[in-house]
Amino acid sequence: MKQLASTILSATCIRVFLFLMMINLHIQAQVPYGDNKAAGHYFDNRGIKLYYESYGKGEPLLLLHINGGSMKLFSGQIAYFSKNYHVIAVDSRAHGRTVDTQDSLSFEMMADDFNALLDHLHLKNCYVVGWSDGGINGLVLAMRHPDKVKKLVVSGPNLTPDTTAIVPHVYHLLENMVDSLKELPPTAETRNSIKVLQLDLREPHLRSGQLRTIKCPTLVIGGDHDGIPVEHLVQIYRNIPKSYLWISPNTSHFVATNRKDQFNARIAEFLKQPYRRIEGMDILQ
Template sequence: MRNFLIIFSLFFYGLNLQAQKPTEINYGDNPKAGNYFNNRGFKMYYEVYGSGEPLLIIHGNGGSIKDFSNQIPYFSKNYKVILADSRAQGKSLDPNDSLSYEMMTDDFNGLLEHLNIKSCYVIGWSDGGINGLLLAIRHPDKVKKLAVTGANLTPDESAVDPFIYKWAKSLNDSINKLPITPEIKKDRKLLHLLSYEPHISKEDLQKIQCPVLVIGGDHDVIRTEHTMLIANSIPKSYLWILPNSGHSTPIVYKDLFNETVNDFFVKPYRKIEGLDRLR
């Protein structure tokens, strides 16, 4: 089953994946920047780079800190960049049976509390985008501005490409028939997220107080109309659909992604109404 999950992850994240250049720093396994802390029943692994305004970056399902090797060098020049392996992923081993986006979101809130960070900028990719939205909903004081790419609100074909959605459900059904081992237990939790969560309403999004940049690829596994729905449901939102891109916008358009997100962070939110839209 491990091979199936690896294949799924490569397909899910790599629709337009370009090779990443090796870096001198081993992001995601860097003893100089990494630490563990006991967080709500498991040991959470995290790394911190740079100095300045705090910026939390959250990876997607089955990913890890190393997924942001294109973002860390750029943002750490001007921000205190905080990254962690989400519960039951990467180096954050979790012996517990259940896993939900709400649990992971509260884990990140716990990490920020541990680091004495009252509020920060946030970037979230895929499941990390879902966590970012929930962090702004559940812990609004923690998020100054939020950029999410490839996030969804519901686990159905209105949000996710039908082929990917059915494939995830099929994998989930298959893994539930296998004998339980530690690896199978972990994979079950991650596939359950893809098949049966999240459940975020438009009313929940309307509670978000901070400005949000909502990003998607025009060939993303998340339907473009669903990404538009997310942006339209958040009071202070901008929408950015990248052409000729799948789910891997932080990799395919790494330089433009970094520059645009940073520009969103540093500039004040401006509400555009009426005739201003035509200027």
């Protein structure tokens, strides 16, 4: 029994995978996001074919998804924002339809992918909305290519790969998932899953000083029961010069799906209004 147990994922890991599968199936039943031949395109970039889909017209808005997911998780945002924006949803390197057979994976590589995509689309800059790893990608993009990010929204990002930035039981769950996957036959899918999960166990390594170089207005979002401690999200908010903070009550890491309407409304308001710092006696008004 122990040998058999060592070849499969733990019960907790299975629940996580089933949850993500249910979300993806629910989305696929409603809309073809992530599998839309009319809107989908591939961009050849540094050894991969980066898959993206475009919807709507207006100012460009780039959507960057969670670790282990794909653009399908943003179905509620694509449908909402494509009414007023040119939405560009991307399957990040080694995710979804963007196949990556290379051994290495980093947030810097991903950020450079998105920068190259914007150049390919002849876009001077854009709004960026990133969730979880997508939020980290957004932060790194704003640091490495500051002229490309007009405004930035990050939901549940973290700065370091440890239990100060990811709640301990979630961090250890990631470790257990990788250990369990390593016991499976080394198929291409298994190797890719290990690479993707290990990304969150090894990166990022972002410092407060780097956050202070971000010049664009930024909205930091999280749930009060997020997998990223609220204190860590506050740290990110406090170190980005032009930033706002919104913590959604009674909400997990999945603010974008579990609080879709509020999530979309907060972002829409942020994108439309100029940044305003409240100082001095104005804090009492």
